[in-house]
Amino acid sequence: MAIPLYLTTIEQDIFDTFRYLPHAVAVGVGFVTVAAAWKNRQMIKKQKRLEHAHAVPGTQLLLWFLVAVYFAMMLSITLFSREPGSRTGVDVKLFETWGNQRLPDRYFVENILLFLPFGVLLPAAVPSLRKGWCCVYAAFSTSMMLETVQLLTERGYCQLDDVVTNTFGAAVGYLLFVLLRHIWKKRKSSAFL
Structure with missing residues (x-):
């Protein structure tokens, strides 16, 4: 239930x-x-x-x-x-947001889902991000920038978990991009036969 x-x-x-x-x-x-x-x-x-x-x-x-x-x-x-000044704090403990409470676990999953499109859309739109490490690094950098802006504007808690889950979400998205691209190329090549 x-x-x-x-x-x-x-x-x-x-x-x-x-x-x-x-x-x-x-x-x-x-x-x-x-x-x-x-x-x-x-x-x-x-x-x-x-x-x-x-x-x-x-x-x-x-x-x-x-x-x-x-x-x-x-x-x-x-x-x-979020209102400026509504959230303050830094949390660098890994997996601090994962636990027995439903709300932190939900945020953990939602952070993964938030960056899933990053891993699919960015490599599709930007050829230089079609290498896995480039896409994942771009996601990591973007997440770090978001966390820094949240810290400076106090619009969100600056959490290591957010960076890890965002980057993981982008990596999963990138794998989905690779799979979709492979299917697309295979279908395209079989259309010419």
Whole structure:
């Protein structure tokens, strides 16, 4: 009986974050508009002598959009949804948030889920992050920056567990990205046969 309640609580927390989605979508649209215009301008400059300059592919625009939406959601969840000064403290004890209480365990799992899209979307959108260690290091660095900003603005507890679980979530996401990419390549190559 406790496990369904536990999962329901996590599910409710995830659905609660959807209230940030309209703002995140607006950020994504703005980002993609500016990024596509800049990228197209750069491509036109490089290809002045050619008759046709190629626009940014639709798939790339979609990936940029999803990354921008993801980062806007992540910042809303971890920083902007909290009042400055509402949370203070540093906790460097590993697995301090995991225990017999339901709430800390829930936060532990939710931190893993928060960075799962990082490991899937970033390598898909940014070719230089397609190496596993690059993606995981980028996730670690991003998590460290978030924890530092939370500490400085007192919008969240600065916890070692958050960095570990965020990085682990991105690593799991990266493995999912590798699996999906392998399936995509296999399906694409069999389509040509």
